[in-house]
Amino acid sequence: MTATLDSADTDYTDLIEGIAAFVKRKVVPLEEANRELLENPRLTFDEKGGYSAPVLDLMRQVREASAAAGYYAMFAPEELGGEGLGALALFCVWEGLSHLVGPGRLLPDQVIGHWTSGPSFLLGEVHPSLRDGVVQEVMSGAATVCFGMSEPDAGSDAWAMSTRAVRDGDSWVLNGTKQWTSNSAHGKYAFVWAVTDDQKRRDRTGGITLFLVPTDTPGFAVDSVLRLFEHVGGNETILSLSDVRVPDTHVVGAVDQGFALALQGVSNGRMYNAGHCVGMAKWALEEANRYTTVRTAFGNPIADYQGVSFQLADCAIEIYASKTMSVDCARRLDRGEKARKELNIVKAYTTEACFRIFDRCMQVCGGMGLTNEMRFVSGWHFARMVRIADGTGEVMRRNIANSLRKGDLGF
Ligand SMILES: Cc1cc2nc3c(=O)[nH]c(=O)nc-3n(C[C@H](O)[C@H](O)[C@H](O)COP(=O)(O)OP(=O)(O)OC[C@H]3O[C@@H](n4cnc5c(N)ncnc54)[C@H](O)[C@@H]3O)c2cc1C
Structure with missing residues (x-):
């Protein structure tokens, strides 16, 4: 510890x-x-x-x-x-x-x-018979799930998804490809979003339904694991659904209304990412602070040099900003406010700040900062990844700008 x-x-x-x-x-x-x-x-x-x-x-x-x-x-x-x-x-x-x-x-x-692999609000939407x-x-933790929304041609623009579900008697038949689905190689069940009414999807008024699919259903296949940062393995996959048949009871929530559930999940994810990033950044600053007070160069601890200490001060500024904006946003959400602008600001700022903090902490620790032993590299990979997962920094800015254009200029 x-x-x-x-x-x-x-x-x-x-x-x-x-x-x-x-x-x-x-x-x-x-x-x-x-x-x-x-x-x-x-x-x-x-x-x-x-x-x-x-x-x-x-x-x-x-x-x-x-x-x-x-x-x-x-x-x-x-x-x-x-x-x-x-x-x-x-x-x-x-x-x-x-x-x-x-x-x-x-x-x-x-x-x-x-929020993507374990018990979340989505379980409350699952049919009572299950x-x-x-x-x-x-x-109980015996089984895990995965969250299958993104596709090869539908990432930032999730409404562009093309996985289809067609009703057939008391069942639904799903066909399509999902990409980036975390935990899908290991989950016993997959939450899969699929188009059930293409006109509503095009109008962005609905038309996407959420299904709970046991991953051992015939036609459900994990095609390949996506490896990031030259790692030998990974937690995200490309998976395909070929005539995957599930009963009506495996519709989660209401038919055609699944997109709202996806957005609620992603909103949870943004607050989870903020917590993860602030905690990681605090860990990194403590490690760098400790190292730079014991490491000496040119006769003094390197923390005595402003070139080092100001980088740590910048980390502290960003951690404080990240934490206070996250707590404020979380309190708004818990009061029932939508806080759309704030949540997008929090996701963009905390993930980008975390990345900068890990980068600075590596720099002030010199070569040691790059070693596996100091573990900064793991945090740096994590922070780089969460600038994309759950919505990119650019999409956050797009959403913030849309709020501003609609007149939400209050803070
Ligand atoms: C590690 C990891 C885990 C993930 N886990 C899951 C998961 O469990 N389930 C799931 O469904 N998805 C998951 N995702 C997918 C993730 O949500 C998408 O990667 C993300 O939404 C971005 O989509 P994309 O990668 O297709 O990028 P693209 O949409 O192709 O974007 C490419 C670039 O274009 C920019 N761009 C796109 N549109 C705009 C715009 N309007 N204005 C400005 N810039 C724009 C983006 O910011 C980005 O820089 C995961 C992704 C990663 C990396």
Whole structure:
């Protein structure tokens, strides 16, 4: 452990301390007992590029233990056994967990149900007949899901999706290709968005339906794992659906109304990303601050030189700005405000600031900053990635500009 948890300006301090104690008690011993497996990429991933079976088993153990301790499903609806916690809690617990563990550790990330792969508000939209099966499996951490919206020709412009679902008797038949779907090589179920009324889709008034698809359904295939940053494996895939048949009960929410559910998921994701980025950035600044006070050059600790210390000061400025804007935005969302402009600002700013912070922290640590040992590179990869996932910085600016044009100039 390299850092303490401190979200003292919120009401979630006890919860975060509970999570920290859980990580220490349950997760760290698993990490220590499986260090080679978790740190040697040739063991972490299998030959197809997905996580290897022993790693998936460790992840499941953490999820199930966390669910039993009451943490894993805290963002799922209360009627399903979750806590139904809101945006501020989402920001704070991810900030706290990321600050505590830093980048590049697979198992701690399993403690809290991730919005794309774990229990989320979407489970509340699943047909009641599936509650004892699918929903319980996901709530308990035994099974995971994935979030299949993006496609090869529909990323930023998700309305351009072309996966189709056609009704056939009591079933729906799905055909199409999804891309970038995180956890799809490992999830037991996939949330898949598909066009069910093309005219409504073109008019952007609806026409997209959400389906819950068991990934062992005939016709569902993971075609390839997408590898990023020269890693030997990855968590995102391209998957294809060829005449995938699901019953009517696997429609999630209402027919033709799935796009709103996707947007709600993505909004959750933006607050999750803000928490993750602020926590990671705090971790990085502490590491760099510690190193630069002990490393000497030209007879003095390098922190004595403004060329170094001002870079750390810039990190502090951006962390404070990131955190205060995130907390303000989360409070607005929890009050029921849409806060569209603010949420887009938060996503753009916190992810871009996190990237700059990791870059500066690497720079002030010199060659050591580039080593695997210091783990900045992992955080830098993470921060680079979240400037694109969940909506790019340019799309955030497009959305902010649209709000301004509609007259939302208040702060
Ligand atoms: C690691 C990772 C995990 C992901 N996980 C998931 C997942 O689980 N489920 C899922 O559905 N999707 C997922 N995604 C997909 C993600 O949401 C998309 O990558 C993202 O929306 C951008 O789409 P794109 O990659 O197709 O880029 P494109 O849409 O092709 O954009 C390319 C460039 O054009 C810019 N651009 C596009 N439109 C505009 C505009 N109007 N104005 C200015 N610039 C513009 C973009 O900002 C970008 O710089 C993931 C992506 C990554 C990288």
